[in-house]
Amino acid sequence: MQQVVAYIRQYQAKFPVAALREQLVKQGVPAAVVDQAIQIVKSPGTVPGQPLPGTGPAAQPATQPPRPAPGAPPPGQGPRTLLPGSVPPGPATQPPRPAPGAPPPGQGPRTLLPGSVPPGPATQPPRPAPGAPPPSAGGPPPPAGSVVAPSLLSQMEGPVSKPPAGRTYILIVDDDPLIRDMLVAKLESAGYRVTCAEDAAQSVIQAEGMRLSLIISDIEMPGFGTGVDALKKLRASNQVRKNLPVIFVTGMPPQEARKIVPKTDPFVRLLHKPVDWRLLQQYIRELTGMDKSLM
Structure with a gap:
C-alpha cells in the first residue's frame, strides 16, 4: 500500500x-x-494501514482456541469412562523404521538363491574431482595454465527458484522503450508471458501484486531509484517470496555494475547491453528451471 x-x-x-x-x-x-x-493521497491526515474515515475500527484478528492436551477429551465432552482393565489413551507414536535391507513389516525373511548377494544400503556415486568434466560430458579438462573466462557475475549453477503455481509472468523493467519492447518481443516469441514497468517504483508495485517467475531489470533509471534499490525493497517485503530471481541488464561499465549488484544473493545474475541471448537463456534456465530457446 x-x-x-x-x-x-x-x-x-x-x-x-x-x-x-x-x-x-x-x-x-x-x-x-x-x-x-x-x-x-486526497486525505493527508490518513495513515497507511489505518481504516479510512467512516469505515469503523479495524477488524481484530481471529484467535485460535487452545489445543487440548494429549489424551484429553474434545471440547464439550466430559471425561471418558474407562472399562476395568483398559489402558488410557496416550499420544500417538511412530512405528520404528526397518533396518537397511530388512523386509517390510508383515513379510518374512527373503529367500536368497544360491550365489546371490543380499541387498545392502544404497550407495551414492563418487563425486568428480574439482575441475574434472561431469560423467555425461565428453572431452578432457582444459590444459593446465589456460584461462577460463568467468561470467559477468557468476556462471556457476546455483539453487533453482521454481515459479509459483498458476499463471505467472516475467516482469521487464526499463525506462528505455526500445530496450523494453525488444525484450518483450524476444521473450513472447519464445512462449513466455511478459509484463512491463517503466521504473523501479512500478516494479515493486507489480511484484507485490502479481505472481512473477522472474524479473529482468535495468539498473540506472530515473525517478524512484535504481533497480538495485527495488531489489532491496523486494527482499524486505513480506508480500514477495525471498527467492524471486532477478537478472540485471545494464549499460553501466562492468566494474561499476559489479560494485553495486549483490554478490551473495544466489538468485541474482548480471548481463550487459547489448544482450547476449544465449547467456540470458542460460540464466533463465539456472534460476527458474524454464528453458525456452531465445536464439
Missing part, C-alpha cells in the same frame, strides 16, 4: 489521478488497493 501511495504522489502532478488508477489496475494492482491509496 505504501508503494502505491508513493507512486501516486510522485506522478499526480504530471498525470490525472484517473489515468494513474487505470495504469495501476492494468498492471495487476487490485482496484480496491488503488482506490484506498487515492483516498489516502
